[in-house]
Amino acid sequence: MNRDIRLLVRADDAGSSWSSTMGCLRACTEGIARSVEVMMPCAWVPHAALTLNDRPEIDVGIHLTLTSEWDAVKWRPLTQAKSLTDPAGCFLPLLRPRDGDGRPSLSEVEWSLEEVAAELRAQIALGVAMFPNASHVSCHMAAHFRAFDARLGDVIADLCREFGLKDDAFGHGLPRFAGYPKFPRETERRVDAFLRALDGLEEGTHVFIDHPAMASPELSMTGHDGYEDVAKDRVTCLETLTTPAIRERIAQLGITLISYRDL
Template identity: 40%
Template sequence: MSASQVILLASLGLAPAASPAREGGEIRLLVRADDLGVAQAVNEASIRCCTEGIARSVEVIVPGPWFLDAVRLLQEHPGIDVGVHLTLTSEWERVKWRPMTHAPSLVDADGYFHPTTAQRPGFPPGTGFLEAGPDPAEVERELRAQIEAARRHLGDRVTHLSAHMGTAVAAPELRAVVDRLADEYGLPIAFPGLRDAGSFGPVEATAEQRERRLVELIEGLGPGSWLLIEHPALDTPEMRRFGHVGYENVAEHRAAVTAAFTSPEVLRAVERAGVRLISYAELVGGD
């Protein structure tokens, strides 16, 4: 059973079922760890969430400054499923990354990706990707380069695509580019039947609160296939430099995610509820 499923039930105001596994049908949960490649603390935590916790798939930001470290860790753990987290934004104020290709319509005055998909209230003017008028041809070259680099380093470990902050699919012309690349490389980005389970607590929740909420969510899941997405990290000096307007406690929040994903109590809840943890690789393979 999935932590994300339980969140969906809560958001609908439904009481969790006492014994979901007995209602008939398998409960499958895909727990995904996003943003490998942006920091050592993210890389280490995400691998730990897969080897010691409930995560089964990771998403790699190829232009991230710690991408090659992520590659090294993934090579040491060949059983972890990998997706290319197609990236066109760089959201943090003091930690940035750039395109892999020459793409003037995709960057700000300093040559970095824009921080947000669309202009947000409270952010400096000119920080929205869509408002900057991205050239779809440049988008395609950049996303192709990211996919090619991931395949070059990780081979058929790469099973799917996803969109960092949703930016790569945020407009019809961008979605058309991504769909074309997904078909060309045989890396799906859409998985019909996989339901979004939401989140398991606000960013200000403590590790203990997140663990408790995740257990509650898992114990309330019903049959079906569910997706739970989060961003594990460790609370290190490096991660404490991450942040932007309205989200300053990044290290504390993401360390709480790691603690919840690797919690023995959460693992016991998964077992009690009869949840099968799955990866994208199984969905692609038709299992």
């Protein structure tokens, strides 16, 4: 086909666990993902660097993080950002309140713009130091933090110019390709939905974002009230992105897989 369709498949949350880093790697090396987002405040970032830096063809993004959403797995700011944390020193679970979710959010506290700016700078500085192939930044749990507060858009834009990174195109209006619905979390159903969605993809550049991961005891403990099946969700995501039928359909349709570097 001669249609000009480009698809950016982005694998999020590398560095947050062994499972997520290895899932992101496999989604690239065995599947259709081309960009991997790394969460710099998380414990498994050194492992992510050892894993991804050996693969210079994989595009890396610094996944700016201001929240810590899981109950049994937590991360803290890289800086002394007391206005962003709970009494234990961890990021709060949410950016904004959610219906039916009583956990605290950043929007409900008196957070400091200066502390946020310092934290984002620290994450980006560490990211470019640890990941020479980093090309861009993205935002965790948000299309872009400027939607949370417009001032953060200016902070991030200034930091990207300073560190030579691109700002996330998804946050700047790149249309999102749904791929498959959240439910059911079954690989066969997700593959079928993804194939149908590919058939209907229109000309232009689109982004698909999800969180591939490999099964592990650690992943099985990841979740929170209302989202207890994180492991099933993320393992079936990986299985879907690495399914040969999807790669074959992309080739048949003449869809070009790209990374952020190609934008």
